[in-house]
Amino acid sequence: MFWNEQLETIERKALEKLQLEKLRKALAAAATTPFYKKVFADNGVDVSRITTLDHLRDLPLTTKHDLRLSYPDGMVAVPRTEIVRLHASSGTTGKSTVIFYTAKDLADWADLIARSMMATGTTRNDVFQNMMGYGLFTGGLGLHYGAERLGCLVIPSSTGNSLKQIELMKDFGTTVVHITPSYAMHLADVVSENGINPPDLGIKKAYLGAEPYSEGVKKKIEGQWGLDAYNSYGLSEMNGPGVAFECEYKNGMHLWEDYYIMEIINPDTGERLPDGEEGELVLTHINREAMPIIRYRTRDLTRIIPEKCACGRTHRRIERIKGRTDDMLIVGGVNVFPSQIETVLMNVPEVGNNYQIVLDRHNNLDRIHVRVELYNKMFEGDIKALDALRKKIVERLKALITVNPKVELLEPGSLPPSMGKAVRVIDKREI
Amino acid sequence: MPQQVSVFAENRPGKIDRLTEVLEQKSINIRAITISDSGDYGIIKLLIDKPAEACEALKEIGIAATLKDIVAVKIADKPGGLHKVSSILARKGINVEDAYGFTIRESGQAVFVFQVENVQKTEKILVDEGFTILSNQELYYI
Numbered sequence: 001m002f003w004n005e006q007l008e009t010i011e012r013k014a015l016e017k018l019q020l021e022k023l024r025k026a027l028a029a030a031a032t033t034p035f036y037k038k039v040f041a042d043n044g045v046d047v048s049r050i051t052t053l054d055h056l057r058d059l060p061l062t063t064k065h066d067l068r069l070s071y072p073d074g075m076v077a078v079p080r081t082e083i084v085r086l087h088a089s090s091g092t093t094g095k096s097t098v099i100f101y102t103a104k105d106l107a108d109w110a111d112l113i114a115r116s117m118m119a120t121g122t123t124r125n126d127v128f129q130n131m132m133g134y135g136l137f138t139g140g141l142g143l144h145y146g147a148e149r150l151g152c153l154v155i156p157s158s159t160g161n162s163l164k165q166i167e168l169m170k171d172f173g174t175t176v177v178h179i180t181p182s183y184a185m186h187l188a189d190v191v192s193e194n195g196i197n198p199p200d201l202g203i204k205k206a207y208l209g210a211e212p213y214s215e216g217v218k219k220k221i222e223g224q225w226g227l228d229a230y231n232s233y234g235l236s237e238m239n240g241p242g243v244a245f246e247c248e249y250k251n252g253m254h255l256w257e258d259y260y261i262m263e264i265i266n267p268d269t270g271e272r273l274p275d276g277e278e279g280e281l282v283l284t285h286i287n288r289e290a291m292p293i294i295r296y297r298t299r300d301l302t303r304i305i306p307e308k309c310a311c312g313r314t315h316r317r318i319e320r321i322k323g324r325t326d327d328m329l330i331v332g333g334v335n336v337f338p339s340q341i342e343t344v345l346m347n348v349p350e351v352g353n354n355y356q357i358v359l360d361r362h363n364n365l366d367r368i369h370v371r372v373e374l375y376n377k378m379f380e381g382d383i384k385a386l387d388a389l390r391k392k393i394v395e396r397l398k399a400l401i402t403v404n405p406k407v408e409l410l411e412p413g414s415l416p417p418s419m420g421k422a423v424r425v426i427d428k429r430e431i
Numbered sequence: 432m433p434q435q436v437s438v439f440a441e442n443r444p445g446k447i448d449r450l451t452e453v454l455e456q457k458s459i460n461i462r463a464i465t466i467s468d469s470g471d472y473g474i475i476k477l478l479i480d481k482p483a484e485a486c487e488a489l490k491e492i493g494i495a496a497t498l499k500d501i502v503a504v505k506i507a508d509k510p511g512g513l514h515k516v517s518s519i520l521a522r523k524g525i526n527v528e529d530a531y532g533f534t535i536r537e538s539g540q541a542v543f544v545f546q547v548e549n550v551q552k553t554e555k556i557l558v559d560e561g562f563t564i565l566s567n568q569e570l571y572y573i
Binding site: 408 | 437439440441467469471472473474490491493494495496497498499528529546
């Protein structure tokens with residue numbers, strides 16, 4: 001099912017031509033902003049001489065730090081009166097970053113989300129319950145307007161208040177949800193505790209987002225609710241959700257190349273890597289008037305899937321994000337992504353929904369504690385079984401991280417249930 | 432066949448408080464309680480008058496609880512009373528996994544409660560040797 005068949009199945013040649021046109025426009029707009037004016041001058045960039053897509057690699061990269069430096073509006077390319085909305089990232093480490101939108105930017109973003117949702121088979125006949133935070137965060141409002149554009153009945157229920165969420169699902173026959181993976185698992189427990197079998201609610205699809213999750217968690221949620229979960233990708237710097245989305249084939253996310261130019265680089269050297277190789281995703285937004293961002297380092301690690309997708313879309317796919325370059329933990333000299341630990345845990349049936357990774361340093365040695373909640377229904381009632389379970393988890397983790405982890409088994413519900421983004425990693429090491 | 436409730440518990444203050452509060456609310460009487468501990472966590476075992484109901488009530492508030500079959504044999508409350516049973520179990524090669532005992536007030540008798548792999552086989556062995564195995568009702572309402 002296509003939202004805009006012509007654009008989604010456009011020939012590669014024509015797509016590249018369109019990208020170049022839009023890139024030149026974006027560069028011209030960027031050159032008027034205080035930030036890029038200086039960057040281009042410092043690096044001897046003359047945007048009028050960018051005449052092929054390949055020239056893009058000569059331009060400097062933009063980082064999150066640059067966005068903070070240009071706070072609040074050093075990258076804005078339109079008069080203040082043209083701007084109709086802003087969103088801001090949470091800014092847990094320093095000043096938040098702000099993104100601005102014109103009315104056209106918002107309309108185009110909604111259109112892209114409508115396209116993304118339709119690629120998964122959602123139509124105007126669906127009832128869409130949006131359990132993401134509304135506000136400065138892009139996840140809530142982003143999908144809200146996209147779903148309206150598509151014509152769904154939108155329930156803007158936002159986060160929390162589980163009993164109300166369940167009531168809405170029942171009373172209005174919700175078929176599609178947008179939810180963080182940790183809350184999806186928590187809500188499934190609440191539904192069960194209220195004597196309802198989650199699949200009986202009839203929810204067909206879930207868009208999971210806002211926090212990293214493993215394929216194991218996705219499978220678990222699909223099983224708990226009896227639905228299809230679709231991976232998607234977005235970041236506020238590139239509007240928010242809807243940058244890349246899985247289609248009905250659920251085999252990699254189509255990155256919408258008429259809005260974004262993607263590159264994969266070696267995160268250490270900045271060198272561009274060929275299609276198919278894993279590296280850091282770099283994106284250029286070529287479809288935003290208010291705030292063009294050129295060659296943005298997303299910090300997300302993935303690879304481009306060069307092969308064609310069976311759905312017929314010509315926009316190339318990226319693999320699910322392996323991790324963020326800044327999420328990577330180095331434990332005793334070994335690189336570990338929390339998602340790898342999560343995959344190990346979620347493949348152990350006795351493990352419940354919640355877990356926590358705590359890192360500390362003792363006598364200059366890194367120690368890793370993995371705290372996992374026991375799954376109620378798998379409790380066998382004796383210490384022997386618990387010891388065996390703990391040993392099993394230790395061994396599986398040790399195979400992955402080589403450092404001997406300490407595994408703590410916790411009662412169900414003892415870790416704080418998350419309504420928004422789950423905090424899974426606590427790093428107490430002082431460096 | 433009698434059962435007891437096994438509860439998974441982290442080793443921290445307030446745990447027994449939470450359990451017993453639920454049991455009180457449901458008017459469930461505790462016959463015996465044991466706690467075995469393995470450092471960070473332990474298992475609380477409860478011998479109570481309504482085990483199935485208690486187990487459900489505990490699960491409802493998110494506690495990991497399960498029912499375990501047990502053997503409860505009546506023994507004499509005097510020196511050598513337990514030895515009579517344990518020697519038979521040893522002779523028959525039955526391994527006691529977990530056990531405790533208590534006396535029955537002013538009766539000169541005691542109860543030995545334990546978990547084994549094969550409950551029915553163990554009960555039969557003891558009955559054949561002349562011991563009294565307590566039924567659910569007898570055990571819960573002593």
